[in-house]
Amino acid sequence: MAVPWHPRSWAPLAAALTLLLVTGCASGDVPPPTVESSSAAPAPPSGATPGTPTPLTSPDGTDGGTGVEQDIDAAVSVTTTYWQTHWPELFTGGYNPPRILGTYDGDTPGTPVCGSEPLPDDNAVYCPDGDYIAWDMDLMRWGHARGDAWVYLVIAHEWGHAVQNRLDAGLVDLARELQADCLAGAVLFGAAQDGTLTFEEGDTEELADALTALADRTPWTDISDHGDASQRVGYFSRGARSGVKSCLPNVVP
C-alpha cells in the first residue's frame, strides 16, 4: 500500500508536511521557503555513496515490519551520517559525534546518571556532562507503536542538543527545545535529500502525530520546556523546508 516518496521529491513532501502540520495553527513564525544554500545541488555530497536508503516505513508499508531496536539503529546511523557529511559545509572546526549510551530503564535501580541526577523515567536525553545520548526504552516502545517515525524524531531531536553544545553561544536559540526540533526536521528531510532515508506515505502524518503527542506528554514535552504542539510543528517544519541554517539565530540561510 505504500507509495514511495523518493528522495528527489522531497520538495512536494515538505510542502505536504508543512500544509499538514500548520493547518489550523498559527504559522506566522515560519519564514517563506528558501533553499538551503549549502545544498542547492540535489546530488549527494561527494564521499557519501548512497547505498540502500533506510526506509522510514518498512517495504510492505506497515510499521510492524521493523522492530523498535532496528529502527533505533537506523535512526542513529542516518543522523550520524547527516552530521558527519554536512558539518564541514555548515560550521568551522571539526565534528565529533556524541556518544550513544543507548537504552536505559528509568524505572529500575541502577539508572545511569547525568551529573548527579539519574536519567529521567520514560524520557530521552542528551547529557552534556559526558556528551552522550540515551533513551528510556519505554518511551521508544510507546511511540513506536504509533509509528516508526517516532524514534527518528526523538533521536534527531536529542542529537540537536548535542549539536547545540558544539556551537558558539550566538548560534544557540534561547528556545533550545524548539531549535532542537528545527534541527531534527533539517536532519530527517536533509537525509531524504541525500538519499540516506526514504519517506513513504504515512510518514509525514506520523511525524505530525509524534510532535503533537510529544507536546502532550510530560516531562519530555512540558510546554514550558518544549513548547506547545503548534510551536513544535512550526520549528520542525522550518528545518524540514529550509535546512540547518534556518534553525540558527543571526544567520541568513
Ligand SMILES: [Zn+2]
Ligand atoms: Zn529536548
